Amino acid sequence: MKIAMFTDSYHPAKDGVVNSILLTKRGLERKGHEVFIFAPDPWDKADREGDVFYFRSTAFRSYPGYTVPLYPTNKCEILSKLDVDLIHTHGLLFMGVRSMFAARTLVKPVVVTFHTMVTEAARYYARLPIPEWMTDRLFWIYLRQLLERANAVVAPTEAIRQELLRYAPGMNHVEVIPTGVDCERFSPSNDGSQIRQRYGLTDEKVLMHVGRVAMEKNIDLLLDGFACLVEDEPDARLLIVGEGPAKKHYMQSAREAGVADKVIFTGFVPDGELPQFYAACDAFTIASKFETQGLAALEAMASGKPVAGINYRAVAELIRPNENGFLFEEDPVSCAEAMRDALNCSPQVRQGARSTAERYSVDESVARLLDLYEIAIEHKKKHGNGRIF
Numbered sequence: 001m002k003i004a005m006f007t008d009s010y011h012p013a014k015d016g017v018v019n020s021i022l023l024t025k026r027g028l029e030r031k032g033h034e035v036f037i038f039a040p041d042p043w044d045k046a047d048r049e050g051d052v053f054y055f056r057s058t059a060f061r062s063y064p065g066y067t068v069p070l071y072p073t074n075k076c077e078i079l080s081k082l083d084v085d086l087i088h089t090h091g092l093l094f095m096g097v098r099s100m101f102a103a104r105t106l107v108k109p110v111v112v113t114f115h116t117m118v119t120e121a122a123r124y125y126a127r128l129p130i131p132e133w134m135t136d137r138l139f140w141i142y143l144r145q146l147l148e149r150a151n152a153v154v155a156p157t158e159a160i161r162q163e164l165l166r167y168a169p170g171m172n173h174v175e176v177i178p179t180g181v182d183c184e185r186f187s188p189s190n191d192g193s194q195i196r197q198r199y200g201l202t203d204e205k206v207l208m209h210v211g212r213v214a215m216e217k218n219i220d221l222l223l224d225g226f227a228c229l230v231e232d233e234p235d236a237r238l239l240i241v242g243e244g245p246a247k248k249h250y251m252q253s254a255r256e257a258g259v260a261d262k263v264i265f266t267g268f269v270p271d272g273e274l275p276q277f278y279a280a281c282d283a284f285t286i287a288s289k290f291e292t293q294g295l296a297a298l299e300a301m302a303s304g305k306p307v308a309g310i311n312y313r314a315v316a317e318l319i320r321p322n323e324n325g326f327l328f329e330e331d332p333v334s335c336a337e338a339m340r341d342a343l344n345c346s347p348q349v350r351q352g353a354r355s356t357a358e359r360y361s362v363d364e365s366v367a368r369l370l371d372l373y374e375i376a377i378e379h380k381k382k383h384g385n386g387r388i389f
Contacts (some may be wrong), residue, residue, distance in 0.1 A: 001373065002034045004084040006099040008091030010039035012047040013066055014242070014268075015212055016295045017115045020179040021090055027180070027366035036082055038095065040069040053078055055098075069094050075102050084108060086373050089150075092118050096146055109380035111372060112147060113154040114164060117290055119143075124215045144168040151376035151383075154369070156293035157314040172379055175372055180362030181298040185275055188304030188354060192280030195273070199264050201280070204237045205343045207308070208281035210274070210296040211288070213244030213265070218287040218310070220253050225287075225328070225335025227257040233340060236262065238285075241277055243268040278303035283342035286315055287328075287335065294318055301325075302357035306345045308338035324352040 005025065009017050025035045040057035042048060055075070057067035079087070079102055088111045089099040096112065103110040119139045123132055130138075147153055147168040154177045155161035161176050196202055207226065211217055219240065226238045240250065240263065247265060254263040269277060278284070284300035285308040291297075294315050297307045301318075307325035309315040319325040326345075328338035 001086065001370070002036070002082060002084040003028065003373070004036045004038060004079055004082065004087045004099075006038045006087065006089040006091055006095040008040065008068075008093050008095045009066060010037065010042075010052065011049060012042055012044070014271075016179075016291075016293070017090055019295055020113070020115060020293075023179055023182065023362055024366060024369065027362045028370075030363075031366060031370070033370075036084065038075065038078075038099075040067040040095070043067055055095075069098070073098070076105050079106055079108070086111065086376060088113070088373075090115055092116060092143065092146065100146065100149060104385050107380070107385065109151040109373075109376040110149075111152045111154060111376050112150040113156070114147070114160060115156065115292055117292065120290055121216055140167050144170075147171050147174075151379040152372050154372065157317050159313050159317050160292045163313075172383075173372075173375055175368070177365055177368045177372065178293055178360055179295055180365035181295065181302050181357050181360045182362060183302045183358055186278060186299045186302035186357070187275070188279075188350075190275045190279035190303060192276050192278070195276050195280035199237075199239065199266075201237055201239075204235045205233060206237050206239055206281045207283050207285050207339055207343065208239040208241060208277065208300070208305075209285055210241045210277070210299070211286075213240060213242050213247045213250060215246045215249070216288065216290040217244075217246075218289060219246070219250050221287040221310070221330060221332065221335055222285055223250065223253050223257050223259065223263065224332035225339060226263065227259050228332050228336035229339050230259060230262055233343065236339075236343065238263045239277075239281060240265045241269050241274075242266070274299070275303070278305060281305060283308060283339070283345070285335075285339055285342070286310065287330075288315070289313060289330075291315055298357050298360055301353035304350045304354045306342040306349045306353050308335070308342040310335075318356070320352070320356070322349065324349060324356045 037052045041054040055069040055073045056071045057069040060066040060068050086109050087099050087103045089096050119136045148170040153174040254260045284305045287310045289312045291314045309319050311327040326338040326341040328334040
């Protein structure tokens, strides 16, 4: 099968969508399928990859490092020459619309994966001169049109599937297919000693957060919770791994909370070092209410690390308290308690974390996705283009 994957974000951007695309692409190719990536042109042309089809783009000023493909393209000509069987869009905005119009022109089935809570990201980056409730409503009107015109929709978790059904009840077919995690690459057998030495963490208890350092990640709550934690755990340290537009804000928050000397902002970390970073921590923590799956938390679990996570949406679905991690409410004291429990948990909880990750097989995820592709293809054959987008 030949699959065209459309995305609003791709290398050099680092986020869960990019990771999911790469894992899925590799899994499909191992099974003999061809995958073609269609992405916005990176700001620095040196970041282009030879096997990606790029669309001319402009910088997204609200979020450095991301670009927006505003200009006309020859996407239909390219897709026609490639003779793809199906279009799988991982982008819900510009590339989502482009993929839909291309699919209609070429009479190809479309599968949409709902990776990102666009409505919530808009609060931080859209900057529309209208009330937040109106922005939210307008985005869901648009998203409903997109989702209900897809031949099939992928929800990464059951929590997201239920949410989508409330807003877009007319979807043709929606199925929960989580992105798998590479349990060979992320493993308890990895050695994190060099990372601990690099940051002077030889004897400390280390909590870690991995991801974009952005406002929607709710890292302020982690910093406030950590400030409560160190009152009882003075040797605890918090490692914030990643880069993003809110880094200066969170560094100031750490200073205001009085924990700047115990919080380490690593900045950008190469993909090749991530397994060692997970191995270097004692526990992982995440406060984002934005997640549709929480792939970084799964990578931590694959590394045998318990997760202290917020009791909300996808994170709450992933964590089983006292079995593979601990949940907290949106309150610093509750957050501190979960962090403390994660740092001091039993070996059984750590093994439970690893066992959880092992159930998220990349091969199983890809097999289920291929079944969904067949459903989408049959739906397209039966119903054609349907309504005009």
